[in-house]
Amino acid sequence: MTQINFDSLTTGKPIQVDVDGKQVCVARVGDEVFAVSNICTHSHAELSDGEVKGFVIECWLHGADFDLRTGAAVTLPATEALETFQVDRSGNVLTISPKTKEM
Numbered sequence: 001m002t003q004i005n006f007d008s009l010t011t012g013k014p015i016q017v018d019v020d021g022k023q024v025c026v027a028r029v030g031d032e033v034f035a036v037s038n039i040c041t042h043s044h045a046e047l048s049d050g051e052v053k054g055f056v057i058e059c060w061l062h063g064a065d066f067d068l069r070t071g072a073a074v075t076l077p078a079t080e081a082l083e084t085f086q087v088d089r090s091g092n093v094l095t096i097s098p099k100t101k102e103m
């Protein structure tokens with residue numbers, strides 16, 4: 001898991017953090033924060049360099065859109081969903097951790 005400050009995030013400016021050895025893109029949308037894999041499922045572009053539009057992040061390389069809430073690929077050329085991560089907020093502190101797999 002990784003902790004960052006909510007105040008350090010700006011809407012529309014996603015950042016990359018490391019969570020247990022994985023590159024994770026953290027994006028703030030208003031008062032909500034989402035964490036998804038930072039690596040586009042189409043190729044190897046970093047989504048933290050992409051553009052956030054509402055609840056969608058657009059890969060800068062070929063323009064695939066992903067829903068930050070679910071990780072789903074919503075436009076081509078990506079077809080595979082991004083892994084999503086758990087975000088827990090306590091005051092100004094955000095804890096980002098892998099989601100526990102459902103049995």
Ligand code: FES
Binds near residue numbers: 040042043045059
């Ligand atoms: S690498 Fe992201 S859309 Fe191609």
